[in-house]
Amino acid sequence: MAEKVKTIYGPCALVYCSTKTGTWRIVRPQIDGEKCVLCGICEKYCPTGVVNTIKMKTEDKKKAEGRVEIDMTYCKGCGICANVCPHDSITMIDEREA
Amino acid sequence: MIQIKIYGLGGQGVVTAAKVLCEAVAIHEDAHAQAIPAYGHERRGAPVYADAVISRDPIKMKGFVYAPDYVVLFDDSVIDKGIDVMAGTSEQTVFIVNTQKLKDKYPFKSNKIYRVDAQAVALKSLGRDIPNTAMLGALAGAGIVGIEAVKAAITSKFGDSAPKNVEAAEEARRLIRADEKAEPNKDIDTNTKNHAAFVK
Amino acid sequence: MKKVMLEGNFAAAEAMRLARIGVVSAYPITPQSPIAEVLSEYTGDGRLDAKYIRVESEHTAMSVAIGAQLTGVRTGTATSSVGLALMFEMLGVAAGLRLPIVMPVVNRALVSPWSLWCDHQDSMAARDTGWMQLYAEDCQDVLDLCLIAYRAAENGDVLVPTMVCMDGFFLSHMSQAVYVPSQQDVDDFLPPYQAKNLKLDIADPMFVNNLIPPTEFMEMRYQQHTGFSNALPVLNTAMKEFETQFGRSHSPIEPYCCDDAEAILISLGSMSGSVKEMVDQYRAQGKKVGNLKIVSFRPFPEEDLVAAIPRGARVGVLDRSMSMGAPAGPVCNDVRSAISNQGLNVRIQGFVVGLGGRDVRPVAITSAFDRLLAGQYDKDVQWLDMSDNAMTLRQYREAI
Numbered sequence: 001m002a003e004k005v006k007t008i009y010g011p012c013a014l015v016y017c018s019t020k021t022g023t024w025r026i027v028r029p030q031i032d033g034e035k036c037v038l039c040g041i042c043e044k045y046c047p048t049g050v051v052n053t054i055k056m057k058t059e060d061k062k063k064a065e066g067r068v069e070i071d072m073t074y075c076k077g078c079g080i081c082a083n084v085c086p087h088d089s090i091t092m093i094d095e096r097e098a
Numbered sequence: 099m100i101q102i103k104i105y106g107l108g109g110q111g112v113v114t115a116a117k118v119l120c121e122a123v124a125i126h127e128d129a130h131a132q133a134i135p136a137y138g139h140e141r142r143g144a145p146v147y148a149d150a151v152i153s154r155d156p157i158k159m160k161g162f163v164y165a166p167d168y169v170v171l172f173d174d175s176v177i178d179k180g181i182d183v184m185a186g187t188s189e190q191t192v193f194i195v196n197t198q199k200l201k202d203k204y205p206f207k208s209n210k211i212y213r214v215d216a217q218a219v220a221l222k223s224l225g226r227d228i229p230n231t232a233m234l235g236a237l238a239g240a241g242i243v244g245i246e247a248v249k250a251a252i253t254s255k256f257g258d259s260a261p262k263n264v265e266a267a268e269e270a271r272r273l274i275r276a277d278e279k280a281e282p283n284k285d286i287d288t289n290t291k292n293h294a295a296f297v298k
Numbered sequence: 299m300k301k302v303m304l305e306g307n308f309a310a311a312e313a314m315r316l317a318r319i320g321v322v323s324a325y326p327i328t329p330q331s332p333i334a335e336v337l338s339e340y341t342g343d344g345r346l347d348a349k350y351i352r353v354e355s356e357h358t359a360m361s362v363a364i365g366a367q368l369t370g371v372r373t374g375t376a377t378s379s380v381g382l383a384l385m386f387e388m389l390g391v392a393a394g395l396r397l398p399i400v401m402p403v404v405n406r407a408l409v410s411p412w413s414l415w416c417d418h419q420d421s422m423a424a425r426d427t428g429w430m431q432l433y434a435e436d437c438q439d440v441l442d443l444c445l446i447a448y449r450a451a452e453n454g455d456v457l458v459p460t461m462v463c464m465d466g467f468f469l470s471h472m473s474q475a476v477y478v479p480s481q482q483d484v485d486d487f488l489p490p491y492q493a494k495n496l497k498l499d500i501a502d503p504m505f506v507n508n509l510i511p512p513t514e515f516m517e518m519r520y521q522q523h524t525g526f527s528n529a530l531p532v533l534n535t536a537m538k539e540f541e542t543q544f545g546r547s548h549s550p551i552e553p554y555c556c557d558d559a560e561a562i563l564i565s566l567g568s569m570s571g572s573v574k575e576m577v578d579q580y581r582a583q584g585k586k587v588g589n590l591k592i593v594s595f596r597p598f599p600e601e602d603l604v605a606a607i608p609r610g611a612r613v614g615v616l617d618r619s620m621s622m623g624a625p626a627g628p629v630c631n632d633v634r635s636a637i638s639n640q641g642l643n644v645r646i647q648g649f650v651v652g653l654g655g656r657d658v659r660p661v662a663i664t665s666a667f668d669r670l671l672a673g674q675y676d677k678d679v680q681w682l683d684m685s686d687n688a689m690t691l692r693q694y695r696e697a698i
Contacts, residue, residue: 001697008692011411023179024144026107094227096175117473121303124475133473137329137414158575160436160468160568161657 021048025077027092031068035089038064042081042090050074051081099153100242101163104233105183106172108144111230115172116148118234118251119243123152125254126247130157145176152243168242169206171195172216172229177203194240194274196229212240214274216266223266224259231256235267239274299483299544304476306469307332309437310376310402310462312476313444315346316484317400320371320491323351323362327381328414329466330404337374348374356381360388367397368506370493372448375399378466379406379420386424392459393428393522395507396495398451399459400444401429405567405618406466407654415655416466418566419619422628428522430460430529431596433566437474440464442546443593445479449487450536454494455528465568465618467655479544487543530597550594553606555581559588561670562607564615564633566592569651569658573616576663587667592629600636607637607644612670614647616658617679626650626679648679659683 008014043051050071058065070081082090102119106112113135120131131152138146149163165186174197177183183193184205193206196216204211216232223232231252238245248267253260304312311333314322322341324334340346351366353359356377363373377385382403392399403421407413421431432447434440440462447460464470496506510518530550537548554574556562565573570591580587590606592599607613617627624631626648634646649666652658662683669680681688 003695004698005693006696007690008694012692014692014694026109117303120473125301125303131473131475134468135471137467137471158571158578160465160472160571161659164659 020073021076022071022073025072025075026095027077027079028072028075028095029070029077029079029081029090030093031070032089032091033067035087036068037087037089038066038068039086041084041086042068045080045084047078047080048074048076099151099155099157100167101165102150102152102168102170102242103147103163103166103186104150104170104172105145105147105176105181106229107176108146109228110146110172111228112146112172113148114255115230115234116150118231118248118255119150119237120152121255122234122243122247122251126250127244129154132157132160134160134162136162145179145181147181166191168192168194168237168240170233170237171197172233174201174204177205192240194233194236196233196236210276212236212274212276214239214270216270219266219270219273223269224262231263232266232270235270235272236274238267239271245271299477299479301475301477303473304437304441304478305332305471305473306434306437306440306464307402307404307471308336309441309476310444310464311336311340312478313441314374314400314402315340316479316481317372317445317448317488318485318490319346319348319374321349321351321363321366322346322374323353323359323366324375325353325356325359325377325381327356327378329406329416329470330376330378330381330402332470333376333402333404356385357388360385360392363399363401364388364392364395364397365498367392367399368395368493368496368498370491370497370499372491373399376402376404378404379408382420382424383408386427389424389427389429389459391507394518396457396522396525397459398448398457400447400451401459401461402440402444403461403463404466404470405463411654413654414466416468417618417653417655418463419653421461421463422619422621424461425596425628428458428526429596430458430526430533430594432460432462432594433592434462434464434469435568435570435591435593437469437472437476438546439548439593440469441476441478442540442544442548445484445487446533446536446540446548449539450529450533452491452494453528453532453536456525456532457495458522458525458529463567468568468657477544477546483543487540526597530594530599533594533597548593550592550597550599551602551606552591552593554589554591555586556588556590556606556611557608558586559608559611560586561612561614561667562588562590563663563666563670564590564592564603564613564629566595566616566618566629569616569618569663572658572660573663576660576667580667585667585671587671595629595632598632598636600639603633604636604640604642611644612647612673612675613644614649614666614670616649616651616663616666618650618652618658620650620653620679625677630679645675647675650679650681651683656683 040053052069055066116133120133123131135148194212214236216229219232326334341350366373407417408419451460573589615630630648
């Protein structure tokens with residue numbers, strides 16, 4: 001297929017390089033599965049919306065089972081999840097050690 | 099004239115370190131200094147840099163540093179983040195690196211390198227991984243500026259948290275070493291005006 | 299007098315504090331924000347006995363400054379870039395009402411493209427609003443020129459508001475040791491402010507800023523023109539008096555190694571320091587070059603400027619802005635007109651450098667000097683230290 005090169009004058013972006021906000025991170029959330037009760041508060045507060053709480057049905061209704069997934073491609077490491085967690089189950093750890 | 103480039107990550111106090119270094123030299127050693135921070139799209143964790151120029155004579159140049167005599171790395175991960183820490187350097191350029199150990203990835207292995215684990219010093223003295231005041235002590239250990247001037251500048255800049263930061267600076271000055279076998283830093287006359295770079 | 303580390307913004311705020319401004323109305327904008335913040339701090343903790351009036355825009359900031367100054371106090375405001383542009387209407391009002399407001403302007407590029415960084419397009423766009431414009435080379439200059447500006451602007455023969463321009467980031471955020479004079483010394487230099495012309499006084503009412511018919515308009519503009527004619531000698535005197543009081547000399551133009559120079563670069567602001575550094579390096583190689591720094595762009599020190607250029611010297615002007623559609627940047631155009639007005643026939647090479655925060659690097663300065671020394675002249679303005687692909691920065695492929 002034939003193509004021609006078109007030139008644009010003035011400010012605009014044709015390449016998006018800073019949208020993977022995970023590259024900004026210097027600390028990352030680490031979840032203690034023992035303490036986590038899957039309440040989902042971190043998910044609600046996450047400003048980038050990268051936390052996903054997955055609950056599975058269990059026979060014992062008092063004990064929730066499942067996991068919290070965080071999309072590290074976009075998690076900026078802001079630490080809000082660790083701040084709002086009512087069970088102190090999230091610790092921000094140094095990205096270099098992760 | 100000594101030209102210094104400091105690379106680090108947003109939140110590590112790179113800009114503050116450049117300012118405190120200049121205050122140490124210009125106010126407490128009565129020489130001349132200017133700190134030129136580069137501002138952009140700031141965010142914690144992004145690579146940042148600040149330039150400092152110190153001199154026995156008044157400094158005319160008002161721009162950034164293009165041929166650094168010293169390159170200071172607050173965090174060697176800037177190398178992985180695509181920052182060319184070799185930009186403008188020569189064989190004579192001295193590198194001062196905050197690291198536990200020298201790594202193979204360093205592109206400046208043939209240059210003179212000072213190494214200090216400023217992260218550990220900062221965590222011990224301040225309880226936080228903000229290595230700027232420890233690195234200022236390291237600059238004194240490398241002979242760029244006098245430790246007394248650094249301590250005075252930290253004291254005037256940091257208020258209540260000054261003692262802890264002074265401790266970090268002193269500790270890093272003690273621990274910095276030029277190579278793995280060298281003894282920890284001996285007392286040397288590091289008043290800026292007596293600095294070798296001025297005398298040559 | 300004490301020596302302290304100050305960034306340019308803080309040096310400006312110190313000068314305003316020492317001048318005992320009574321009302322502050324500043325709207326924060328990068329890179330001026332620290333001025334607005336520190337003046338707020340000073341008024342809050344009592345270091346400055348002033349009323350801080352919060353405003354919603356720069357247009358209002360200047361409106362408030364005008365109203366306040368009319369009541370007989372010095373007022374403090376400062377801005378940058380698009381903030382200065384939003385103030386534009388009121389700049390003319392302050393000038394026309396002959397209110398000697400002193401305003402630090404932290405130079406930043408105008409939109410668009412968006413930029414946070416330094417060039418002179420903002421203050422150059424405002425050069426015909428009837429304000430004096432002084433350009434600082436370093437942080438000490440910022441403090442000194444502000445104090446000098448109050449003294450000169452408030453002179454009864456001048457009564458012209460003044461912008462003290464400092465390069466965004468290169469000065470506004472650069473730390474340097476600055477000598478801060480004592481309050482007593484500044485009080486001796488700047489007596490309490492008195493409204494010498496228009497004023498708002500309940501006991502003696504006056505209707506200010508009414509509609510003026512064509513029968514009087516030109517005359518009032520001529521009054522402003524006369525204020526500017528008086529401004530240059532008054533500014534010179536104020537600078538001499540400043541030197542007597544504080545021991546630092548300033549001048550509307552500052553030649554550096556110009557006497558025997560074969561090539562001279564004219565510049566404004568912080569880049570002058572970098573040009574001087576390169577002059578030293580050229581001189582060390584035996585090449586006779588010089589720098590002519592314009593401190594006072596308005597009033598334009600035409601005679602002194604032309605007198606400082608030795609016969610036969612090749613001259614170039616480094617403009618940190620461009621007058622689109624004109625032969626060159628605004629400083630170059632004025633230098634050419636000054637040369638011609640003084641009856642000389644010298645070709646002045648126009649250069650554009652350092653737009654939108656680009657550092658005026660040694661490579662830009664050397665390419666300008668080398669062109670002049672080689673006798674190259676181009677009537678078109680030369681854009682220096684620019685990438686080769688300027689016209690093809692953004693391209694995409696489209697199917698046909």
